[in-house]
Amino acid sequence: MSKKAQTTVVLREKELFLVSRAGTTSWQIHYKVQSLNKWLRKSTGTTDLKQAKQIAEDFAADTRAAERRGFPVVSKKFKAVAEVVSAKFKEQIKHGTGKKKFADYYRAIDQYLIPFFGNFNVDRITPAVLNEFDIWRYERIGRRLKQSTQNTHNLALNTVFDHAIESGYMTEFLRPKYKNTGEAGEARGFFTHDELIALQQHLQKWTTEGRSQATRDLRELLCLFVAFVASTGVRPGTETKELQWRHIEFLEKDHSRLIHIHLPQGKTGARKIIARHELWPVLEKLRELQPAFAKLTLDQLIESKSSEYVFRMRSGERPYSFVNVFGDGIRAAGMLTNGKDTQERSLYSLRHYYATQRILEGYTYEELEAQMGTSAEMLQKHYNHLSVLMIADKLAGKTPSSKEGGTQDAEILKYMNPAKANMMGLIALTTGIHIPLQEQNPSAAKELAQELLTNSKRKV
Template sequence: MTARHEILGGKVQLYKRPGGRFWQCSTSIGGKQHRATTQKEELSQAEDAAEDWYLELRGMFKRGELGKLLAVNAEKTFSDAAEQFLREFPIITEGQRNAIYVKGHERRLRNYLIPFLGALPLSEVTAGAIQNYRIDRIEKAKAKWGKPPARSTIHQEIVALRQTLKTAMRHGWLKSMPDLSEPYKFNTKISHRAWFSPEEYRKLYTATRKRAKHPIRDRYKWEGEQLHDMVLFMANTGLRPDEVMRLEYRDVTVVDDDGSGETILEIEVRGKRGVGYCKSTANAVPVFQRLKKRNKPSPEDRLFPTYQHELFNRILDEEGLKFDREGQRRTFYSLRHTYICLRLMEGADIYQIAKNCRTSVEMIEKYYASHIKTRLDAAAINVRRPRPPKKEVQEVRKGELA
């Protein structure tokens, strides 16, 4: 402390913190230490403010009201709630949530939310404070990167904020949730997921097949063949990338399907939706047989033990397929989207596609079916009611006038 002073016979201490502008005051009443700021820079003014503060505390102590003040001062802060959430979340969700997702919430809280809201008592984490956080977050991002954070980035941070406040409510530290909705929000455009049209898909698998047959180096031949088969396998099963990478040979069975009369693959899928089942198209069967012949696997071996991410991106760049016409980046996930779109274009039942892809009809309608032109029935749209003969129309009008 750079300065210290006492008043009222030593009952109240005045002091300044290093670098601080205002005098602080402290006293002991009822066996408890109390501190406050005088909000005064001049010592004489600080003495008057500290004396008034002390006399008010003494009066509250005699009336039995000091306990309420202590309860208010002991209110938990947002930082306390955040630490409690970060302690609970990894333990409670262990085995149910991806470790990367859990770490993402910790990163959002420690890097952004706690520095801005951490010191606030939970009762002061209001809709206004949250809106100030959004504004501060956008302004700092623009100053540093020249552009605001993506809408999805802010959304994930608000999700972490909501989980923290729910933790506070469970422990009785917060009475009600503030309004977390984004004011002035406008309806965002729903863009379809990036996929490969039939022509683009043909261009892609032609390029991967060429790379498999004629690799840049002989030692890369196996990688090229695996990538080619992975592209065909995903586009004919609709599996997610993580589901494909988790797939073992014992999870796949070649069967004769009674409904279609074709030989297909029945796949036991383990992924983000738990265990599910998938039936492939007939085109996936030779791919699977080729994988077995090439790799001579054990039942516990994975179909695709390595992720050919760099080679896939290189081929996309070479063929001009990395981005669709709306600027969306294509990834391995785009092969799943391609499967769904191609099946819809061929007239498959949307409910069956949703079940086979372990998703919902609503998701398919929202992100896939809306832009498939073959989903529109021109015969149903361009219906015309037959018009009655002109003479007959005139007679009807005369009857109405009579």
């Protein structure tokens, strides 16, 4: 405070003043907190100078006592502190400088912490208040959150307290201890390829049984959505809800067409993936659902950079979510679990199917990391049990060739990776479109044709 106003009364030089400003009637206390090197301002609530002096002296004494006892001398509402922290996380995510988990933190702050703790002073949040928060959260959601989710909430709360302590709004002594009342997360149910084929067959039949046209349209779109997630591994809902046709492009490389998809939003923010060649029949069917695109080929639609959403019913309406209709369909099929354990399947199980198939094809965890938006360490943790299946051919022996007593189909199998064949079978069942081996893998098709010709000449 370099310059004193004309109406300043000095009680202690460079420490405690009383100030009366134009437009105000009450005296204002200006007190410098030496430990923070910060000036505090507080109204005395009186125009009487004598009373104002006494109030100022009492305020200064109370502030010094709070400092000595380790209590904060400045208090802020939780909301004011938390909004600063949330904004920092969002800024870092926006500019790509923050960790992926920062997105989870600011969502926890905005959706849970501020709504409950917002009007509390940040230095007045006690263990009893945390207990009330746990009850409030349970009543709001209707269930107990898993341990991992509660840990995210606790870590987000901890960052708010860190900022409050750094800013002098609370002390380490006042930081409450957190607790976690959640149960350890259970692994989601998963599909084998045969189970997913059986489910898709049921869903297609179930589609025709819908009582209304709207119901049939939603179920029809669900079948394509299931195939889309299973063949891309995207997060259903978070990464598909805002997907538009302009986010998809076809790239030509080595005589093959790549499907490049820019996912506009998701758990880890926007990201890009390369979809498998087999996805194009699904995209073709999604195009056919829209009357407005009837005169466009799929290539023309992609080139048009349309801002229409990809997942729309024939009416043009966008479903809010596929969660409920998928749950109804999987229950109708009697496939909520595999019948051997209690792990329930969900839309997320389709993402697990994709990961499983790719690992069985021989992809490394590092290669899948960017594609799935999940760290290689986490992927290895979830799918390490597949290690023995990855060397199954070596363990079981090679498929016999035709001259060893096998059939021509055995020759074809040598050029068709089982996992790739699985995906092709799913897509063909869903769309009715079969991709010839020549389009799937030109070099393999050429090699196969040559070997079949050689074998044919030998028989003659």
